[in-house]
Amino acid sequence: MIELKSREPAGPIEKRWTEHKANSKLVAPHNRRRYQVIVVGTGLAGGAAAATLGELGYNVKAFCFQDSPRRAHSIAAQGGINAAKNYQNDGDSVYRLFYDTVKGGDFRARESNVYRLAELSIGIIDQAVAQGVPFAREYGGLLANRSFGGAQVSRTFYARGQTGQQLLLGAYASLNRQIEAGTVTMFPRQEMLDLIVYEGKARGIVTRNLVTGRIESHLADVVILATGGYGNVFYLSTNAKGSNVTAAWRAHRHGALFANPCYTQIHPTCIPRSGEYQSKLTLMSESLRNDGRVWVPRNAEDATKDPSSIPESDRYYYLEERYPAFGNLVPRDVASRNAMYVCNDGHGVADAPDSADGKRRAVYLDFADAIGRLGESTIRERYGNLFEMYERITGVNPYQKPMKIYPATHYTMGGLWVDYNLQTTIPGLFAGGEANFSDHGANRLGASALMQGLADGYFVLPFTIGNYLGEVRNLEPLDEDDAVVRDAVRTVEERLTRLVDAPDAKTPPEVFHRELGNIIWSKCGMSRSGEGLREALEEIPKLRERFHREVRVMGSPGGMNQNLERAGRVADLIELGELMCIDALTREESCGGHFREEHQTGDGEAKRNDEEFSYVSAWEYTGDMAAPALHKEDLTFEYVKPTMRSYK
């Protein structure tokens, strides 16, 4: 029986992390090199953890499926990173960032973790600047800040619209320094396909060398998964094409509980899709909402008119009207759902109606006022690269015409369940960054993903790994000839062979992936209902069965084979999709990114049910996809008392 122990320290919240560190075990410098640490994924969390652990003297092996660690999808984050520096003197503090994050997460996160995150945010900025991250600066030479969706202070640091890129290149540089020093060995173009568990502890991974096709086992004393989120379950998302859930899912099948899979974030400002062939959606940083005004024509018949011909009185600035206090800066879920509603009501302005329901799914994001007030050069300075990107994709110049935007899946708050040490329910297996569920509750605030990835990677994992190794000290010796390892390798080989030899192979994996995406987007997307979820749970198992019968993979597993890579990832996303719908169906309340149509207030706001659902849903794999076992971690709020969120 799995027991969920959060291992949160007690005592005043501002002292918990400090005391936890003081009471934890350490590994002496000369002993660290005896330990082998595996890090899977080299984005902000994985890259930072691998670099820091290497620096501490551990023997680190780092893996990524891309051809270089620098290409992890953290690179695409645009807007910025939060930190409670209070450089703007506008009343920010660690406590306020903590408070905002707990509230933004709709009271479904663990207070101790969130406080630690806010506390560590300060050191991240110092670290990044020391590495040479060229954050935006003011003319006086000090760091510049902007405000970001859902916050009433300016605490977001940024590097043009490429903050993720610059922070990742900072972590990559630190990683390179350790590779040069010989403490980290990098394995690019290697995909983790299974976890090796020996005597109840995570002891290694099975990978496929994507160039040669060779299945390899890598053993270690501890394994860290920093493999990102599962947003590609929607097929179309702002994630990179390669982003996938396989590593986390394989760990789940070995006993790591998967927490809150139904908490997914839909980003309000993305470029609308233009057709069936579309391979991904592109996000326009929500920092744009600082200066852009969101509107649709008040009269549905104006939907296809040139926007400049629509007089001010016929424009419906629906966020400003409905939420006067926050206006265009309401949290992501509120902004997204309202865009959906106005489009449902026929006010949408997309070029073509959606093939699924005939609605025009897009709203305007208009910079005319800001350009008039601040001048085009200021807007260019702030958002130049985003405007350029928009123009490139749509062929429309947003300095002259309003952008058209629509929500898209962007981030997944759910992930592997971890305790305060970021350890999963499998001892020796840790999860960091988007791959874990830990800090964002049911919804993540803008500019907090980079913060969490780096806090986990630079400051939490290097420390808690030491504590774990200090506790277990000498693990049982294990070598590659052990039956456990050989079995793990053989299992992976057999799974790949089954994908290549499907009995009635005829359909490329993308076709199934698109079908899965349609099911999840329409029934477990921005808004969910019991009825829709039950339908999805009928459809997904059938899709899974058809996939394994009909998927076509050309070529063999014995070499570079992207067709095979995609098939394997889709197989795992289908299984995860089913768990996601089960979780959404079980959670009979609305909170954060999880909106159940049955549970809303009179004016259409999410209605939480704290009495019954103030817990983390952590799911255990039972072998029966339709019947995973639910474990609950109760959440208590000692500092931020749950209130109904109101952005009115």
Added chain:
Amino acid sequence: METRTLTLHVWRQNGPTGTGSFKTYEAKDVNEHMSFLEMLDDLNEKLISRGEEEITFDHDCREGICGACGMVVNGYAHGPRERTTTCQLHMREVFKLGWTEVWIEPWRAKAFPLVKDLMVDRSAFDRIQHAGGYISVRTGSARDANETPIQKQIADSAMDAATCIGCGACVASCPNASASLFTSAKVGHLGTLPQGVPEREIRVRNMVAQMDAEGFGSCTNHGECEAACPKGISVDWIARMNREFVRAMVTAKDDVDARD
């Protein structure tokens, strides 16, 4: 929405040692809003459906920032539109040029061995970075971020260089297959900032030495790299790197360990 049929000549090669050749495909129903890679996705889906092996190419973020994609399109690295990665090249640009036939090739350079079809091995770029593309700062030992003010112009200029995505188009477009633009962007980014000054000399010496060791050619000022760079990184950075290199060679102490 405009759709066209294009004839694609795609480089197919099974591995680094095999001999490759162009294979011709008909791409039907290509529409103006598709990206270049979406056109290839569509073709690949059709190839799999009719039992052929798909075309292998690197790609990931599909929004021009990860640097994974890149192919030579009718002779242009990343295609004809300036400051645009292949994934952000939309077919309307190809239509505008009136192209009905498109030749698609991998990056070709000795230091980028071919992996398969349009995919090459760019690990040489990583090794150049290992040689010195960092500032030596231990996690947790940094001072307050605002302790050293940095002139806005300097920070902006460092950012101009730091924006490099490491795609390799500079190498692919250079007649000498030189990696000077790539290397100089990192040398420039770090060397411009006060934090990077202590390691300035050793950084440029080691990175240039590694660049040479990887088999990249020399820079002879063609400027093709800047024209092909999807991030518009200026060749001025190469001039700056050369100055920095000479300075380092002149001022280097004996104990500076350059990798030559």
